[in-house]
Amino acid sequence: MFDLTGKTALVTGSGRGLGFEMAKGLAGAGAHVLVNGRDEGNAAAAVTRIQESGGSAEALVFDVAKEEQRLAALASIESAHGRLDILINNVGMRDRRSVDEISADDYQALLQVNLTSAFVLAREAAKLMRRRQWGRIINMSALASALGLIHGPSYASSKGGLEGLTRMLATALGPDGITVNAISPGFFATETNAEMVADQALGEKLHSRTALGRWGAPHEIAGAAVFLASEEAAYVTGQVLTVDGGCEAHF
Ligand SMILES: NC(=O)c1ccc[n+]([C@@H]2O[C@H](COP(=O)([O-])OP(=O)(O)OC[C@H]3O[C@@H](n4cnc5c(N)ncnc54)[C@H](OP(=O)(O)O)[C@@H]3O)[C@@H](O)[C@H]2O)c1
Structure with a gap:
């Protein structure tokens, strides 16, 4: 089960953090993974780590927020590989400022990165996936969509938008054998969250309202991605798979 041999996968923002762990997981299941980021050195280092663990990977450097770059990236996948089977947006x-601190321009800029890029990449990826009548698109949401946090209005909106987009695309692309799902992570001890992880008071608060009583370890996201990308998840679409140690469930 969960064999991805022969599949080509693009994971955006996979130089570190959850993206890296999902890329490594897909490669471990046999996929050839395109590791994306804006910094060539970061992407190359991630590729080396995946190769050292026995996986197949290469770097694909582009900024998902830039229309010409994302279209060129998908075109390069078509010419180099002739296929794209799995896309993880x-x-x-992040923008953790409060409601009064965020301008309309700030708000739009974040939506461009988190939401518009996911739509455009999914649309372009689907053109390649349709040829084989098989595809997997996975959008990274966040608990910030389901929970009312006190900061980050644009971030929460982008993740809520991604979940709506997931259901819409699942419906539109289902007839072509393409499934579209989202993963909603809770609180993970990634590099980006290092400051939060170091904050003991915050840790205690989060742990007290998380069923498993701890931060997620970054590698604990990989199984959800491999499952949703696999043949075994062929009848799962339009869903949000929450991976949060029981944070949303905890009252
Ligand atoms: N960590 C958590 O606890 C948590 C919780 C809920 C949801 N999430 C979601 O999970 C996803 C990953 O979060 P993370 O904290 O693991 O990773 P992250 O630290 O936010 O970033 C991962 C990578 O994204 C790349 N990146 C950033 N902007 C980019 C752009 N415009 N184009 C291409 N690459 C870009 C960065 O590489 P370069 O600098 O080289 O571009 C970086 O290596 C996010 O969608 C986040 O909202 C995370």
């Missing part, structure tokens, strides 16, 4: 910009 993982890039997610």
